Amino acid sequence: MQWNLRMRAAERGVWKSAQMRRMIADAGLEISAGKMSSWWAGTPPTMRLEDLDVLCSVLECTPSDLMSPEPEKVAARRSRGAETVNGDDRRSDASDGGVSPVVAPRFGKPRSEPPL
Structure with missing residues (x-):
């Protein structure tokens, strides 16, 4: 996704993250300077x-004004190669009928037991 917060803010005459943070606080959402910086500087990894x-x-x-899909990035991920499962080049996609990859046990790296 392309994050367009700064562009939308500029269209509203907001040029600084501190001003945007004050506006957000006036709307009832207090956020840290660090969180505002991550929103302002680039694409946030998560968004509530x-x-x-x-x-x-x-x-x-609207949310679609703040985010734009980038299907070419998704296509590039697919073309980079098959996902590896335990060192094997196998993947599951619609072209092979949706068959899941074979999963082999990880000897020497056992998983912990779930809590009782």
């Missing part, structure tokens, strides 16, 4: 729906 709702309200936009 409540936070997205406040951003859209403050900027008078």
Whole structure:
């Protein structure tokens, strides 16, 4: 996804992250300077729906104004090669009928038992 927060903010006359943070706080969402910096500087790794709702309200936009799909990146990921499972080049996709890859046990690296 392409993150367009700065573009949408600029369209509303907001040029600094501190100003955007104050506007968000006025709307009832207190966020840290670090979180605002990650939103402002690039694509955030995660976004809570409540936070997205406040951003859209403050900027008078929709989520699709803040995010644009990038299907070419998804296609590039697929073409990079098959996923590896325990060193094997096997993958599951629609072209092979949705068959799951063979999963081999990991000897020497046992998983822990679940809590009782």
